[in-house]
Amino acid sequence: GETLRALAQRHGLYVGTAVNMDALQDPAESRYRELASTEFNTVTAENVMKWEALQKEKNGPYDFTEADKLIDFARKNRQKVRGHVLVWHNQVPEWLGKGVKDGSISKTELRAILERHVKTVVSHFRGKIWQWDVVNEAVTDPWDSPPSGITYRPTPAAGAGDNQVFWADHLGPGYIADAFRWARSADPQALLFYNDYNLEAFGDEGPMDKVQFVYNMTKNLRAQGVPIDGVGSQGHLSTQYGNYSAFQIRDALDKFAGLGVATAYTEVDVRSQRTPAVEAGDTKEINPRLQGSAFNYSALLQGCLMSRKCLSFTVWGFTDRYQWTNDWEFGGEGRTGLAAIYDTNYNPKHAYQSMRADL
Ligand code: XIL
16 A cells, blocks of 8 residues: 555655654564655654764753764665754753752853754755754643743752753743754754644633733734744643544644644654553454544544644654653653554554555
8 A cells, every 4th residue: 555655745744753863774564664765754752863863961062963863864865854952951961960960050151051052963964954943842731830820840849850950040031042052053954843742723722822821922923023933732641631633633733834834743642541451352342442543543644634834743663662651650641551553563543544544
């Protein structure tokens, strides 16, 4: 049958996956390479473009070896690359997290360090990145927001780990506009995105409406002339709490498009509840989960297809063999090996079939 990439191409849509560089280079994983190249026409580095992967020492050199291998793979396979990620609170180098925590890095120095990071990385890949996730997950969720509502993500009371920096606490929310301007100056061609999760649908949660906060933020940035070209909706869903209709998805994407920005689904996967029966492989419990997962992949993809400015649809790992939700608890929804569109043996699942049907 035809591949997702061939089908998506007819719609002018790019369909992508996050790539695990260990799997990609494992001699035993030829099937991984084959599917990554034939089924998708855009790729994202799952981890190797993150700051902690690039600069191990303060003021030290950047090591782009692994990231460049992905760029090379994409070039050979005529795939576009989403750059992920420039500014995030997670997966920053230990020296940076420590320095911020113990105060040995001042605010002035921190701003200069961030500017240098953004410019160094964007310049290195200049001309090779289609969409950059410039700022990732900068705002709170309803469950960790003050009573006044969603806000720029502050350092949690319990204290951050050494591989975390909560930028707004140290630089103020203006770091977001700065980051976009620095990125634009280093590569004027790349589309610059704000990327976050729980943006699927606008609700009536008032000050606790995260997507409304991100919408307002985007609108303000555009009004100030900040070079933000797109909003990425990660799309990490669960069959327990997700379940949006394709029209809700479309409406949310259209609303962002109304601000003059492009959109994309950037990290789609669908978790399911783990129960003893699921762990034991009981098909009576697993089948409804597989169908629920397929429903959610389908709703997001259909919503994206219906919205004119939705440029790409990327899954966060295409196989349960290498899928990050298997490494985390997610309140009983992780570790199921059910979240991707191919199973652990690279057999296409219902979710894959419904994506094909939608395309
Ligand atoms: C995840 C990776 O998939 C994991 O391998 C890593 O251990 C942690 O980060 N939102 C993002 C991604 O923007 O970068 C995250 O990727 C998943 C959540």
